[in-house]
Amino acid sequence: MAQGYVRAADLPQVIPVFPLDGVMLLPRGQLPLNIFEPRYLNMVDDAMAGDRIIGMIQPSGGPRRLPSLSPVGCAGRITSFAETSDGRYLITLTGCSRFRVQGELPVQTPYRQVRAQFAPYESDLVAPPAGEGNLDRENLLEALRAYLETRGLDIDWDTAETAPPEALVNSLAMALPFEPPEKQALLEAPDLDGRAAVLTALMRIDAAGDGDGDMGSIQ
Structure with missing residues (x-):
């Protein structure tokens, strides 16, 4: 069970996303992040005041200021948080489940938000058995x-x-x-x-x- 979530329906339908090239989060993986841009500091503040969920997703091209988003990302929950003396946030995201982007929302927040479809990846919420399985x-x-x-x-x-x-x-x-x-x-x-x-x-x-x-x- 990922971060206490049992079903896809337990996860929020709308989530903030952090588009970051070459960075990937996977279910039950841990991703340390150094947050310093004002819009993402705002995003973390809002996430900490809510369900602590942030979606990691890769840009897929387009203008640098507002690139297109890849169709699939992975949502993580903030499981550690620290603030530095110079105002940065040091957080760790622990992966919950992948999601498919159903659409981006027109929002007033400085960070982007999407409608996330978790149902296709509901199996991510169940940890695989500890044995070798089919891994070669x-x-x-x-x-x-x-x-x-x-x-x-x-x-x-x-x-x-x-x-x-x-x-x-x-x-x-x-x-x-x-x-x-x-x-x-x-x-x-x-x-x-x-x-x-x-x-x-x-x-x-x-x-x-x-x-x-x-x-x-x-x-």
Whole structure:
């Protein structure tokens, strides 16, 4: 059960959205955000005064000031909040459920709001079993090793080898620096097995190329 929500109908029909290129939230994933723009500070204030729900969504083109929105995003609940001395908000969103955008509302708020359809993704509200399920962990980790070697990156392999399937797949999908269309493909994969298959394919494709990532580590 995601953040206490049992059915799609339990989630609000209208939600504020935070369009952010290359950033993705998935159900039960945790996304730390540093909020400093006035319109999004306003959004967080309003969310904290209400149900704490914010929809993360990727822009899909159009004018920079008001880009089109991707058809699918993921709603998260603010599960941690801190204010810095210079007025920024440090929040963590914990993913609840994906949603389909039914339409954008004409609003007076400085941030954008959409009518969200959660029903197609009601299964997101139910955590998958803790067992391996159909995840081919060996194949996934083999692709991950090649991907990281190509980019000069490293991870905690003990964690990767023992993490529950959903935590492993979703954390990699959220953290690895894929292009926005690839992030969207991972988000829109129908289920965990589908997402794992897309993730494995993307890592293998990238490893087969030249790789242009910076040296570092994935947290």
